[in-house]
Amino acid sequence: MKNLYTTILTILIVGVSGFAQNANIKKADKLFLKRAYIDAAQEYRQAADKTQHILQNLGDAYFYTNQMDDAAKTYRLLFLRHEGEVEPVYKFRFSHALRAMGENEEAAEYLSDYLGKEVDFEEWENQLDTTVAHTYTTNQVMQNAASSDFGISFMGDRVVFASTRNQDRPIYLWNKKPYLDLYVADISEDGTLSNVSLFGDEINTDTHESSAAFSEDGQVMFFDRTNDRRVKTDWSEVPVATISIYRAEMVDGEWDNIEALPFASDQYSIEHPTLSQDGTKLYFASDMPGSLGSFDIYSVDVNADGTFGEPVNLGPNVNTPEREQFPYISNDGVLYFASNGRLGFGNLDIYRSEMENGTFSEAENLGNSLNSEFDDFAFVLKEGEAEEKGYLASNRRGSDNLYAFTRTEYEKPVLPSEISEINPETGRRQIANVGNIYFDFDKATIKPESEPTLNRVAEIMKNYPMLNIEIGSHADARGPDQYNMDLSQRRAESTLEYLVSQGISRNRLMPKGYGEEVPLNDCTQPTGCTNEQYAKNRRSEFTEVGSDNPYFQDKPEAQQEDNN
Structure with a gap:
């Protein structure tokens, strides 16, 4: 009887414990579906048996709240236990969490x-070093760990940004912070913000407001607002509130006529507006039907009468199957936006794309002087000033914060393996996608067809300011040896003068005539070859040389800035 009693008691205890755990998991699942990720994670952590379902949701709850260390540990356990059963998207998230932790391999x-293709972050970063346009210097503008601040924009000489600092607002379950309001602030000389105050009750409500954009004259604004009503959508199992862009007009010193844009919907979100300088195009992010993935960047025509055209997806040069958000269109038509769907430094990075023949070009990462291993987003520029300054948001220090930046043109380092290669015909390190230029018989004049090649040499030298070049010029075998030596030197000098006319310092160029000593074929005698065969030897070549070359030792200014 005693053994029977013990067995029954054990069964009851196990049953009650299992029932309690199931109840906790159901509670956690409900919280997760409502995007109450912090509370959901707390419930999932209490589960004794970490099933695949629990590990997936727990990892996501950490991931969505920027707890990347915990996310990486949880995803790793998920793959250790359930490698063949996990959906591919978890590999994507795990890779971003690992990147944030510096575990790049x-x-x-x-x-x-x-992705189904090999990724080499080191190779990608080295290549990026040769293409980025600017170097950025950043500093955090407000030390306020209690709030999240982001979505900044310029409003004349002041800025408007979104913040969770209003303790009178309801608490948002996602991050356990108050709902977002718009704030206005003055800009200090060093880019920090002062005199921060609420933007105004006509705009701010008890739901989220963020990401304001203003017309050039300051009379029209667009901003995000979360819809009051929660509805069921095709992509959510529980009712959710989507985000809409609203338009407001300045009337008698107050914002009035506040209306959602006509293509807003409670079935999808439209968010993060940015307006072209002339006010004729609005760019925004949306997960509306037709998107390539999660959120894409769109544009829409803004008509003179205040109506709108049909939204247009910007296509695969900008958008990916993952997330593109926070667009900003500069006055010169460059689109900046955040994406986690391209090779980057981790999570959201900021990219740029230029309009070319009516289409935006392939997006380019802005580099590691601006982007971090965490989310970097909401980039804006202060236009029309000599020194290029702006702001971005980042959670690189745990929560969303605003950072001021100053940017300068990037001076690309010399990477010999990428700008020069061994010429198999001469065995010398010749400048690489650059050929020789050729001369007419007994002439040292630059031919028009040689100018594109010389322009390319000038472009490379401007991109690599530490690069010095020998201009090696040659003659064919017809004519006396000394005459050909002098002729080749004149060819080298005329080549040098053309590059100088394109803004290259002559102190970075070494003209050297070789006469007829280094032919590219067997035409070493004044007869016996065709005109075409002789013509191949009447050339100038471009070879990389080090600054330790004796020619440059007498020129202390050899690596000075180019003339322009």
């Missing part, structure tokens, strides 16, 4: 599996 493995 493992991050590359999972991202390679997800």
Whole structure:
């Protein structure tokens, strides 16, 4: 009887414990579906048996609240236990969490599996060093760990940004912070913000408001507002509130005529407006039907009468199957936006794309002087000033914060393996996508067809300010040896003068005539070859030389800035 009693008691205890755990998991699942990720994670952590379902949701709850260390540990356990059963999207998230933790080799493995192609972050970063346009210097503008601040924009000489600092607002379950309001602030000389105050009750409500954009004359604004009503959508199992862009007009010193844009919907979100300088195009992010993935960047015509055209997806040069958000269109038509769907430094990075023949070009990462291993987004520029300054938001220090930046043109380093290569005909290190230029018989004049090649040489030298070049010029075998030596030197000098006319310092160029000593074929005698065969030797070549070359030792200014 005693053994029977013990067995029954054990069964009851196990049953009650299992029932309690199931109840906790159901509670956690409901919280997760409502995007109450912090509370959901707390419930999932209490589960004794970490099933695949629990590990997936727990990892996501950490991931969506920027707890990347915990996210990486949880996703790793998920793949250790359920490698063949996990959906590919978890490889994508795991790779971003690993990248945030600096575990780049493992991050590359999972991202390679997800994309179906090899990813080499080191090679990508080295290549990026040769293409980025600017270097950025950043500093955090407000030390306020209690609030999240982001979505900044210029309003004349002041700025408007979104913040969770209003303690009178309801609490948002996602991050357990108050709902967002718009704030206005003055800009100090060093870019920090002062005199911060609420934007105004006609705009701010008890739901989220963020991401304001203003017309050039300051009379029209667009901003985000979360819809009051929660509805069921095709992509959510529980009712959710989507985000709409609203338009407001300045009337008698107050914002009035506040209306959602006509293509807003409670079935999808439209958010993060930015307006072209002339006010004729609005750019925004949306997960509306037709998007390539999560959120895409769109544009829409703004008509003179205040009506709107049909939204247009900006296409695969900008958008990916993942997330593109926070667009900003500069006065010169460059689109800046945040994406986590391209090779980057981790999570959201900021990219740029230029309008070319009516289409935006392939997006380019802005580099590691601006982007971090965490979310970097909401980039804006202060236009029309000599020194290029602006702001971005980042959660690189735990929560969303605003950072001021100053940017300067990037001076690209000399990377010999990428700008020069061994010429198999001469065995010398010749400048690489650059050929020789050729001369007419007994002439040292630059031919018009040689100018594109010389312009390319000038472009490379401007991009690599530490690069010095020998201009090696040659003659064919017809004519006396000394005459050909002098002729080749004149050819080298005329080549040098053309590059100088394109803004290259002559102190970075070494003209050297070789006469007829280094032919590219067997035409070493004054007869016996065709005109075409002789013509191949009447040339100038471009070879990389080090600044330690004796020619440059007498020129202390050899690496000075180019003339322009």
